Amino acid sequence: MNWVTIARAITLALLVSAGAAEAADAPAEIKVGTLYAGSGAMASTSVPLHVALEYWADGLNKGGGVFVKGFNKKIPIKLISYDDQSSPALAGNLTNQLITQDKVDILLADSTSVMTAASVPVARDHKMLLWDVTGSSPNFFSPDNPYIVLLALAATDRYPKTIADFVKQQMPKLGIKSVALLYVTADYTAFQATAVRNALKETPEIKVVFDRGVPQNTSDYTVFVNNMLAAKPDAVLEFGYPANELAFLRALNDTDSKFKFLFTGYGLTEQNLIKSNGLAEQLHHSYALAGPGSYEFKVNYGLNRHQFEEAYEHWVTSHNIKGVEFGYNAIAGYQAGLVIERSLAVAESLDQLELRRAAFTLSGNLDTLCGPFVLAPDGSQSGEIAPLGQILPPAAGSKELGLSIVWPADLATAKPIYPSP
Amino acid sequence: MRKGFVRETALVLLPLVVVLAVMPWLYNNQLLLLNIVVFLVLAQGLNLTYGFSGYLPFGYVGFFGAGAYGFALTLMHTAAPPLLAVLVGGVAALLAGLVLAPLLRLQGAYFGLASLAAAEALRHVIANQDLSEITGGPYGVRLDVPFRPVLTYGLAIGILVLVMGLVAWLRQSRFGLRLRAARDNPVSAATAGIDVVHGRLVVWLASATAAGLIGAVYAWSAPTFFPEAVFDLSFSIFAIVFTLFGGAGTLVGPVIGVVVLYGAYNVIGVSAPKYFQLVYGLLIMALVLFFPAGLASLAVRRRRDG
Amino acid sequence: MLLYALLTGLIFGLYFALVGLGMNLVFGVMRIVNLAHGDMLMLGAFTAFWLMRVAAVSPVITVIGTFVLFFVIGLPVYYALVPRLQRSREPEMLSLILFFGLSQVIEAIVSLLFGNNERSIPSRTLGGGPVSIFDQTIPFPWIYAACVSVVIFAGVYLYLYHTGFGRQTRAIMAQREEAVTIGIDVHRVSAVAFGLGTALAAVAGVFAPFMLGSFTPSIGVPIDLVSFAVVVIGSLGNPVGTILGGAIYGVCLMLMRTYFSTLADLLPNLVLIGVLLVRPTGLLGRTVRHA
Secondary structure, eight states, X not given: OOHHHHHHHHHHHHHHHHHHHHHHHSOSSEEEEEEEOSSSTTHHHHHHHHHHHHHHHHHHHHTTSEEEGGGTEEEOEEEEEEEOTTOHHHHHHHHHHHHHTSOOSEEEOOSSHHHHHHHHHHHHHTTOOEEESSOOOGGGOOTTOOSEEEOSSOOTTTXXXXXXXXXXXXXXXXXXXXXXXXXXXXXXXXXXXXXXXHHHHTOTTSEEEEEEEEOTTOOOOHHHHHHHHHHOOSEEEEEOOHHHHHHHHHHHHHTTOOOSEXXXXXXXXXXXXXXXXXXXXXXXXXXXXXXXXTSOOOOSSSOOHHHHHHHHHHHHHHTTOOSOOOSHHHHHHHHHHHHHHHHHHHOSSSOHHHHHHHHHHHTTTEEETTEEEOBOTTSOBOOOOOOXXXXXXXXXXXXXXXXXXXXXXXXXXXOOOOSOO | OHHHHHHHIIIIIHHHHHHHHHHHHHOOOHHXXXXXXXXXXHHHHHHHHHHHHOOOOTTTHHHHHHHHHHHHHHHHHSOOOHHHHHHHHHHHXXXXXXXXXXXXXXXXXXXXXXXXHHHHHHHHHHTOGGGHHHHOGXXXXXXXXXXXXXXXXXXXXXXXXXXXXXXXXXXXXXXXXXXXXXXXXXXXXXXXXXXXXXXXXXXXXXXXXHHHHHHHHHHHHSOEEOHHHHTOHHHHHHXXXXXXXXXXXXXXXXXXXXXXXXXXXXXXXXXXXXXXXXXXXXXXXXXXXXXXXXXXXXXXXXXXXX | OHHXXXXXXXXXXXXXXXXXXXXXXHHHHHOOOOTTHHHHXXXXXXXXXXXIIISOOOHHHHHHHHHHHHHHHHHHHHHHHHHHHHTSSOHXXXXXXXXXXXXXHXXXXXXXXXXXXXXXXXXXXXXXXXXXXXXXXEOXXXXXXXXXXXXXXXXXXXXXXXXXXXXXXXXXXXXXXXXXXXXXXXXXXXXXXXXXXXXXXXXXXXXXXXXXXXXXXXXXXXXXHHHHXXXXXXXXXXXXXXXXXXXXXXXXXXXXXXXXXXXXXXXXXXXXXXXXXXXXXXXXXXXXXXX
16 A cells, blocks of 8 residues: 555545535524414414414425525425413523524514514524514614514505505595594504504695594403594594404494494404404405405415415314414415525525525515515515505305405506495 | 521522522523523512512512613613613612502502502503603614623622522511511501511512612613513512412522422423413412422421421 | 493493402402403303304303303312312412412413414394494493393392302301301302302303403403402402492593593503502402401
């Protein structure tokens, strides 16, 4: 054996081990960590979203996993989920647990702004990108924090754009002269009411005759409906969370009240829930933002709304999951999965800032069932703005409520029917 | 008397502080460690008022929230450094305690429920939309405060040492003994001419201040929050459950309560997330039914028997 | 608007008096702060949901059936938990933890079995449309719930003041030790009171799907908070006071909603504190005693 042979052998050994090292670099699984509220006040919004994530991960794993560009192969997903019980303090702990103990590659927040708030600083401090699903509070986004992207909902200050524009540009044309505002004084709903109020300030021909904020746990709207009737508004705009909407529609129902123009925050977004509570009739001829739960956006990736609804309901039935309704939150969970999946297909590595860069390459190019995905430079969502729809009574022989889009002009399919018959 | 103070401090407080100080090297979920200290302070703070005067404030979280918002508002509206803002948090809670002092006229469950109503009222005022310009209202707050995990953890331990030092001192001092006598038998204590009212007010204010200080530290470590988060009723419930379970009026009881129950809480939360609430609820019920006097009393009984 | 606020406040308050009544009875007899009260109510709401919405059982039978069912459920719960609890040194305070645990268990089981989404029952299930009183439109379910509440108050009053068992119950409420010495079987009387408390919560729960817009497994804690306010304003351990507490709570709430709606949640809390500062044991409380 001479030196050359030895050198060759050493080189070979080095090459082999280097090759082995490279193969070992690709992880056996991509760890996706998330929180959900299995109980407490947030459970009814959080659970459907989490179920959708499980559906998404399962679908990918059946196909061999998610394609990760950095390793140029498919890798199975491991979904690690903890129950935060609707407690922000616990959510902070568990987010830290996901980062420091489970060492997840992808970190998702629980739904709603209140719960997401607990994860935002933790993710930032650990330089982990937070995949924020529905936490849309403007408080979370600032130019100096690159560790957050908002996936499934336009930021709260942009979301009400359509209704605000409609108020300014269309309401006077319809002959609406007075408006009543009723809103829940929580982050998300109060922002929307503020946007509408500002639009009304710029519209001197419309008077605000009633403007009331109510606490979020308001479960009975009878007095408010009565007092609004007394103010005789041409149009009523109501912003609440799903439980508030149910209470509001029930008060309309129980007092036989009707308004000439009624806008509700969740009339379309959570229509299935409203139907299953037997309040669909109250929605006839009312207006709502046609969020992804009811409006069929053109998609260039993933299932469209209709296909997803079928798949989701099949998943819920076949897994015997009780008390979960298809609606906006289910879509949001699936949307989060889609964006993550596309980002991994683009990212050169699992480095957190590289993942952020990858998510930004999708901005403006990805159209899903949530609408066009557009990120603002601070990571907040500025696409996914829903058009304004008017809900119509079911056509003869059908049980499904009808829908026409009335604003913005380029998407409109019909003129608003005003006053409602 | 002095001997007892030194012995308890050496046997309970010192080892606890050493363990807490070493933990960050052994376990790197710093936020969990911080939360353990937060609950230790809340449990010992509650122990101050319940253990020495018999008042059980269900609304104890009100002081915690007052501290968190005292801290937040100081940073939002002044150029004060965070450390000063923590002190302001403590002062805010102290003031809230003074305002609520008339509630000490009430007894038993009346007092507990009135303090709960007070905490809820404070939350509704802070979360009120008309005060958004000042408090952030329903939109919550975001603080631009530097992330200093070592400092906040150290501060929390410092506050814990103060509170536990006070508990240990009260257990041995004549002042504390008088209070406890009044707690166990208000009639005879009152006739003995002891200024019970004054003493109760002092522990009440100390208890409020402790919750306020730790609330401020909590806000520092989780600087984006909504009013719901820092006025979350589960802070009160947990502090009460931990204290009563461990044994009120003792120094070691609340520590045992937090370590065992909060420990179990986090272990179950991570290992069986789906059955989290169920298992934890069953655990709490079983403990009350089978160890109704708290674990600390069990230890004391053993020692007496042996 | 003022008249409407007063009228709906009174009716709403009557219902909330029913919500608090069971909690107060249990506290009065056993000195137990029942944090699982709201969860019993939630179970009643689920029962009503299945009976009335799914099985189309009539409202009257649902109310009676729920009452009987939960009375029977309450008895074994009493014997499993309370006697053991009362052997401890501070049962009143420990009851808080024990029933907090029970409330967690109930909520967890219901969530696991039935899920968390909002459920309700259409108002027409009760029959009847909006009712006009003094020219004011009141929802029919409110009238129904208020009438049932009145019937139940009358029933509880008759039970407490005109039956032997009821007199024994009041004897225990007034002086537990003396009741024991004169030979009253405290456990039997208490078990019945606990069963009644559970049944009253469940019957209040039958109307929750109508009065609260919708319900979920996690409505327990908010219900407990309201019950506390109603019960404490009227006096702990005094079932008659609960009606007064309910009325005050309801009227205050509706007035606030009418004139200062963003502060609607603040007022009941301030009223509670205000009442206690003037009368430390509630409006109908007796002289200071150790509650």
